[in-house]
Amino acid sequence: MSLNSYGLLKGRAVAKRREERSGSSPHYQxxxxxxxxxxxxIAVNVLSKLAPSELLFIADEDFRHPLLDALPNASGWxxxxxxxxxxxxxxIRxxxxDRADMRLLPPSADGPDNDLADVFDHYVDRAIATPSVQVYAFGERWGxxxxxxxxxxGFSPGNGVHDIHMNQGNSGTFTGxxxxxxxxxxxxxxxxxxxxxAVFLAFQSQAWHTDDATGHTLVGGTQGAPAGSGSTGSGAPSPATSPATSPVGEGDHRVRIVGALVNPVGPAPEAETVTLINTTPASIELAGWQLADQQKHRGPVPGGTLAPGATIxxxxxTGVQLGNRGGILTLLDEHGLKVDGVAYTADEARNEGWTVVF
Structure with missing residues (x-):
């Protein structure tokens, strides 16, 4: 299962309403x-129904990503x-x-600038006061x-977008x-x-390693693991009844992508390169590791041992491409789990021969 009607709503903000914590599932409207x-x-969850209830959020005030150049021009849904x-x-993909930059905030609290509603007020108030500001909401449509x-x-007919948060790695009844x-x-x-x-929200109960096909939490295994090894044959997680079927560990940033030559001097095909660094105090074996591009094409990282603090x-x-008009690059370990990921824009890739530093 997945969301029934996923998409993007573009328009102009004209009003808002804060719902206080008295409700079972308050929203910022x-x-x-x-x-x-x-x-x-737009109905934005500001409190989870599952414990722990406070949401993780990040507000990037200088958001840069290649998807911005591909957003539809049309207003509406x-x-x-x-x-x-x-x-x-x-x-995830x-x-x-960087999810390490996400922070916890209560849905509402006394005083200024100390809850999620205050975060949204900061941007929504300005959007309402300035007609040129465009708002883009990703989520599930109703109506x-x-x-x-x-x-x-009170407008009619009722119409809108909800699920303005992470929609994978859920637990309990929300796995659907x-x-x-x-x-x-x-x-x-x-x-x-x-x-x-950009404002992104996630529930603390959600997992950050999920199946590439279903979005279900990966438990005790690898991408595409067969039944009995922590994932069902359909990609759905097995019941977490023992340590062997508990969620996989999150070894993010053991190795980081620190640079990429995405626009080498000369005609295509170009000799693009990438540079990795081992951030840990232990040697790491890279056998079986892979890189994935924006289209999720994968290719192997050279095998061998990467010493502590060393770069390669x-x-x-072959098959993994870094476009000159922006792109993303993801590093996966031998289990197919994300270790690090970066994105770059067309502006960053414009100058031939210059390495993009992440």
Missing amino acids: IHLVDDAGTDYR TPLPSTPGGVSLDF GNLF PEQGKPDKIF DDGVFQDGGILFHFVDDGRWV SFGMP
Whole structure:
């Protein structure tokens, strides 16, 4: 299973409403209007129904990513395929941010600038006051609900987008929402400033290693593991009934991608290279490790042992490509699990012969 109707809503913010913690599932509500005058409501979860209840968030006030150049120009709702290479969000595979930078905040609290609602107020208030600001909301569509007014803002018919958060690695009854390239989020384009702000949310109960096909939590095994080794044959996780079937460890950033020559001097095909560094105090065996590009084409990393603090530079594996108009690059270990990931824009790749440093 996955979200029923994933896509992107683009429009102008005209109103907001904060829901306090008294409800079982409070939301931050945004009233959006597209260029055709159609009303929508963006319902943003600010509290989890599962413990621990506070959400993880990141607000990147200078968001730069190749997907920005591919966003649709059309206002209103745009359905999106849950596939790599486009603008569909995936917190794990899309290299949108470093999850170590996510922070916890309560949904609401006394005082200024100390809760999630305050974070959204900071950007939404400016968006409402400045008509040129464009808001992009990724999530699941509901409506239009003919003959039924919106329960928050009163416009009719009811219509909007929810699931504005990570939508994979769920637990319990929410595993039915799992999928890849269908995560939620909000982008604010401050056109007059030439600046993008991105806000991404995740529940603490969600896992950060998920199956590449189903988005289910990987348990005790590897990508595509057969039944009995921590993953069912269908890609769904096995019941976590023992340490052998507990979620896999998160060895992120043991080795990091620190640079890539994405636009070498000379005509295509170009001799692109990548540089890795071992950040740990122990040697790491790279046999079986891989690199994946924006289209999720994979190729092997040269085998051998990488000493503590050592770097290695090598040519891109056959089939893995770094485009000159922006792209992403992901490092996977011998189990197919993400260790590190980076993204670069067309501006960063413009100058021939210069290495992009991450």
